[in-house]
Amino acid sequence: MKPLAITIGDPAGIGPEIIAKAFAEQALTAGCFVAGDVACMRRGAAAIAGGGPPLPIALIASVPEAAQVPPRCIPVLQVGAPLDPLPAWGVVSEAAGRVAAKAVLWAASAALRGEIAGVVTAPLHKEALAAAGLPYPGHTELLQAEAAAHAGVGLDRMPVRMMLANDELRTVLVSIHVALRAALEAVTFANVRETLRITDAALAAMLGRRPRIAVAGLNPHAGEGGLFGREEIEVIVPAMRDAQAAGLDVHGPFAPDTVFMRARRGEFDVVVAMYHDQGLIPVKYLGVEKGVNVTLGLPLVRTSPDHGTAFDIAGTGTADAASLCAAIGMARRLAGNS
Numbered sequence: 329m330k331p332l333a334i335t336i337g338d339p340a341g342i343g344p345e346i347i348a349k350a351f352a353e354q355a356l357t358a359g360c361f362v363a364g365d366v367a368c369m370r371r372g373a374a375a376i377a378g379g380g381p382p383l384p385i386a387l388i389a390s391v392p393e394a395a396q397v398p399p400r401c402i403p404v405l406q407v408g409a410p411l412d413p414l415p416a417w418g419v420v421s422e423a424a425g426r427v428a429a430k431a432v433l434w435a436a437s438a439a440l441r442g443e444i445a446g447v448v449t450a451p452l453h454k455e456a457l458a459a460a461g462l463p464y465p466g467h468t469e470l471l472q473a474e475a476a477a478h479a480g481v482g483l484d485r486m487p488v489r490m491m492l493a494n495d496e497l498r499t500v501l502v503s504i505h506v507a508l509r510a511a512l513e514a515v516t517f518a519n520v521r522e523t524l525r526i527t528d529a530a531l532a533a534m535l536g537r538r539p540r541i542a543v544a545g546l547n548p549h550a551g552e553g554g555l556f557g558r559e560e561i562e563v564i565v566p567a568m569r570d571a572q573a574a575g576l577d578v579h580g581p582f583a584p585d586t587v588f589m590r591a592r593r594g595e596f597d598v599v600v601a602m603y604h605d606q607g608l609i610p611v612k613y614l615g616v617e618k619g620v621n622v623t624l625g626l627p628l629v630r631t632s633p634d635h636g637t638a639f640d641i642a643g644t645g646t647a648d649a650a651s652l653c654a655a656i657g658m659a660r661r662l663a664g665n666s
């Protein structure tokens with residue numbers, strides 16, 4: 329079994345401490361290692377130790393060494409030069425953004441070369457990522473670009489989508505990190521159709537059967553027959569018809585304010601949402617400790633917690649590691665390593 333890499337995320341955020349908490353669960357993290365910065369991980373482990381002895385950190389020089397590290401010891405691969413001084417907790421900085429970015433770039437490359445089973449990304453801060461000069465709004469776009477470059481194709485040939493999922497609800501987004509005005513423009517026949525295709529393929533692989541896909545409308549009450557907008561009639565329904573003609577089990581478009589409730593009670597396996605907050609609010613509202621972010625369409629396994637860097641509590645040792653633990657479990661299942 330190949331190891332899973334957990335990228336450190338923004339070292340000024342809760343990433344290092346939730347990773348350390350996850351490593352306290354030996355069965356879950358067996359075969360995992362951290363890609364990032366040793367001193368930042370030591371500080372994260374100390375933050376959760378409550379004054380007692382922190383989990384020890386083992387510096388590894390290569391991926392296979394992760395397997396030789398004893399249980400309850402955190403294997404860390406130093407990516408790039410050691411960070412010194414360490415960034416202040418809870419502050420956006422270019423240095424912290426660089427550490428986070430380097431870890432993800434390293435892990436993406438290792439996964440694309442087939443050296444690791446997949447990548448679990450601890451949260452990074454998007455302003456810090458930008459300050460470090462990375463031209464991507466988040467992990468999803470960065471990983472898409474790396475995968476496209478590895479395959480020698482343009483971004484249009486490497487379409488990816490964000491899924492957030494917990495035990496009760498799954499949602500996949502038509503557009504991700506764009507301004508709301510741009511998100512409205514992104515509701516096109518091609519984008520909706522491609523989202524349905526990616527959702528169907530990914531969920532069929534996960535469930536072992538064709539998923540029942542519900543589609544959320546864009547407008548209040550899914551346009552109410554054209555009274556409150558015509559995107560459903562002119563764009564969304566034609567894309568759905570095209571997908572249905574290809575055999576996909578697609579339903580809707582439904583009123584966005586009730587479709588998630590219907591999916592949660594079991595009517596559908598997944599809801600395709602027209603933009604970021606339409607889809608993510610229902611999942612996060614059920615609890616950020618439950619959700620997992622999965623990038624669909626990539627030629628590598630990538631999962632992440634559904635919360636961010638939580639700068640307001642970073643370094644306090646109080647952050648809940650459950651979403652990261654769920655992301656590790658999901659990555660194992662997706663990689664076939666469970």
Ligand SMILES: NC(=O)c1ccc[n+]([C@@H]2O[C@H](COP(=O)([O-])OP(=O)(O)OC[C@H]3O[C@@H](n4cnc5c(N)ncnc54)[C@H](O)[C@@H]3O)[C@@H](O)[C@H]2O)c1
Nearest residue numbers: 450451452453454455632634635636637638640641647648
């Ligand atoms: N996977 C990722 O890399 C990822 C995911 C979401 C947000 N982000 C980024 O994180 C940064 C901060 O985002 P935000 O402030 O909007 O959201 P956030 O999720 O960081 O924080 C929102 C609230 O939830 C709390 N919270 C979050 N995770 C928690 C945990 N594990 N345990 C206890 N409480 C927790 C925080 O303390 C805060 O009060 C932004 O730059 C955002 O883009 C990254």
Ligand SMILES: N[C@H](C(=O)O)[C@H](O)COP(=O)(O)O
Nearest residue numbers: 466467468469621632634635
């Ligand atoms: N949109 C995600 C969320 O709100 O949870 C988050 O920004 C993470 O995005 P990436 O996985 O692209 O970093």
